[in-house]
Amino acid sequence: MLSKSRISLLQSLQQKKFRKQHGVFLVEGYKSVIEFVNSAYQIEAIYYSPASGSKLSKLLHNKNTAEVSLTILEKISSLKTAPDVVAVVKIPDWDNLKPVSLKNKFSLALDGVQDPGNMGTIIRTADWYGIQDIICSEDTVDVYNPKVVQATMGSLSRINLRYTDLASVLTDAQMPVYGALLNGENIYSTTFASEGLVVMGNEGNGLRPEITRLVTEAITIPRVGEAESLNVAIATAIFCSEISRNKLAGNK
Amino acid sequence: MLSKSRISLLQSLQQKKFRKQHGVFLVEGYKSVIEFVNSAYQIEAIYYSPASGSKLSKLLHNKNTAEVSLTILEKISSLKTAPDVVAVVKIPDWDNLKPVSLKNKFSLALDGVQDPGNMGTIIRTADWYGIQDIICSEDTVDVYNPKVVQATMGSLSRINLRYTDLASVLTDAQMPVYGALLNGENIYSTTFASEGLVVMGNEGNGLRPEITRLVTEAITIPRVGEAESLNVAIATAIFCSEISRNKLAGNK
Incomplete structure (x- = not known):
């Protein structure tokens, strides 16, 4: 389960101000999440739906994963149809x-x-x-x-x-x-x-x-x-x- | 002024079903409207804001134009910011x-x-x-x-x-x-x-x-x-x- 405050933090990431403040952004959907997991980006957390657990076995080795309800994924997603997995990814300090x-x-x-x-x-x-x-x-x-x-x-x-x-x-x-x-x-x-x-x-x-x-x-x-x-x-x-x-x- | 039923017809044009039923679609914004006026498409009506009257003098020769309030343009537009002119254009009978x-x-x-x-x-x-x-x-x-x-x-x-x-x-x-x-x-x-x-x-x-x-x-x-x-x-x-x-x- 995610706390209410965590959910509202994740929701706030749709706005640039809060992405900057928290230093993270959301990556949504299985294929994109896999690409970020295999990249130089640092993954802060991965949340996935109960139904997608088996498909995500590779990701599950990562320490910061958690199964959450589809309702929660719907709340934090920016998409019309909630994806089965979202990753919270650190914004690189390009400067x-x-x-x-x-x-x-x-x-x-x-x-x-x-x-x-x-x-x-x-x-x-x-x-x-x-x-x-x-x-x-x-x-x-x-x-x-x-x-x-x-x-x-x-x-x-x-x-x-x-x-x-x-x-x-x-x-x-x-x-x-x-x-x-x-x-x-x-x-x-x-x-x-x-x-x-x-x-x-x-x-x-x-x-x-x-x-x-x-x-x-x-x-x-x-x-x-x-x-x-x-x-x-x-x-x-x-x-x-x-x-x-x-x-x-x-x-x- | 446009009647309530006319406004709701124009609003319904955001859905394909009603575009098909009424045989018309909306073109929004000055530049696009001008392009359609100068094309083979048939214009059913043009609605423009009070502020844009002078800019639209060329269009005003057309019989089916009417000045409407910005509030009405906001109601019928599909855009976040209402355009200063919309045209109701006939869907050609391509078949x-x-x-x-x-x-x-x-x-x-x-x-x-x-x-x-x-x-x-x-x-x-x-x-x-x-x-x-x-x-x-x-x-x-x-x-x-x-x-x-x-x-x-x-x-x-x-x-x-x-x-x-x-x-x-x-x-x-x-x-x-x-x-x-x-x-x-x-x-x-x-x-x-x-x-x-x-x-x-x-x-x-x-x-x-x-x-x-x-x-x-x-x-x-x-x-x-x-x-x-x-x-x-x-x-x-x-x-x-x-x-x-x-x-x-x-x-x-």
């Missing part, structure tokens, strides 16, 4: 972790992406394409938001993240900074360097002027039809795809 | 419209896509890449769902749609049917034909076996990293991007 080098690879830089679904999809897509690092401006949506965690489908467990002053990172990067801009080079005829940063902007406003100024390679995804713009997760995916294609072509 | 030919172009075929956000993003992406036709299996999410309409950002007004027996369409197509499958040809070394259908499957289950059997060109988006799969809207976008790239390269 004090040794920053990963961005050399010799491509990383994403996000300038104020706001929609949790977009953010989650960007993380999942980055993970598919082998991009390991995402640098976020301070006002980018919190990746430990339950909707983001859900949309990453476990990929969040494998990506290095940093919330920071994006302009400083871009200024100090000493590598190409690719940005999706109007009137840039056609992405389909661009030869990407062997390392770089891809900067993507906010859903409504795109890149801030101070970030746009730091873009060294303005790139355009050519429009054939009529839509005014592409969704930011889609545009990010097309950059990841083209970079991947370039690399595969280069290795031939 | 009795002359079906568009799929010859000499690429079209999308969706086999049970369920998430409204994904569906909307697919429509918006198709519109960006100049794809005009989307054929949906009967169990694909309704495109007139308010969340889909919202996510298309107006692109819904320009795309031809058909809900039908997808297997029959693919059987009769007499053109390549490209499907995202494991162990297919690498998409980055695929030369696409000059016409074809791209079939994308359900979020959880992918393509149904009976649809998979009708795929003539199995294509794989190569994975570099660790994510188990790509989001369906992302995978669709990468197909659209590669087809577009192929065409641009062919035209050189």
Whole structure:
């Protein structure tokens, strides 16, 4: 059994303020929980439904697991249908972790992406394409938001993240900074360097002027039809795809 | 002023059953409304807030407009923040419209896509890449769902749609049917034909076996990293991007 106060703490994790205060976030659902258990993230506790006990035998070796009723899972879950397992996972202290080098690879830089679904999809897509690092401006949506965690489908467990002053990172990067801009080079005829940063902007406003100024390679995804713009997760995916294609072509 | 019964009819349009019964759906927000006004869709009515009257002068020539209070807009809107204008738009009778030919172009075929956000993003992406036709299996999410309409950002007004027996369409197509499958040809070394259908499957289950059997060109988006799969809207976008790239390269 979980105490009332513990339940209300877990419920409060749907809000960023309380995630920050308690230093933990929720991961919901069997597949995602397994991915976090097998990652560098620290698991504080795992709660599972009576029905899922046998399926979770692997997890049960962990000291901090407890069987709870489905009613309790429903209370603490952010999902419409309660998952059969949730994990309480520690938010890494990215600021004090040794920053990963961005050399010799491509990383994403996000300038104020706001929609949790977009953010989650960007993380999942980055993970598919082998991009390991995402640098976020301070006002980018919190990746430990339950909707983001859900949309990453476990990929969040494998990506290095940093919330920071994006302009400083871009200024100090000493590598190409690719940005999706109007009137840039056609992405389909661009030869990407062997390392770089891809900067993507906010859903409504795109890149801030101070970030746009730091873009060294303005790139355009050519429009054939009529839509005014592409969704930011889609545009990010097309950059990841083209970079991947370039690399595969280069290795031939 | 709108009558109580009119307001409750408009509210009911958030459910597919009532959209079908009344033959109309809601388009919310200035930009999307303008796109529908300028499209082949028939507008039944437009309701706008007192504050937006001047901005809407172009629309005011239309006979069926009415100024309503913000409270009423809040009541009929599906959005958290009520838009300053909503349009009631007639659902086209696609079944009795002359079906568009799929010859000499690429079209999308969706086999049970369920998430409204994904569906909307697919429509918006198709519109960006100049794809005009989307054929949906009967169990694909309704495109007139308010969340889909919202996510298309107006692109819904320009795309031809058909809900039908997808297997029959693919059987009769007499053109390549490209499907995202494991162990297919690498998409980055695929030369696409000059016409074809791209079939994308359900979020959880992918393509149904009976649809998979009708795929003539199995294509794989190569994975570099660790994510188990790509989001369906992302995978669709990468197909659209590669087809577009192929065409641009062919035209050189």
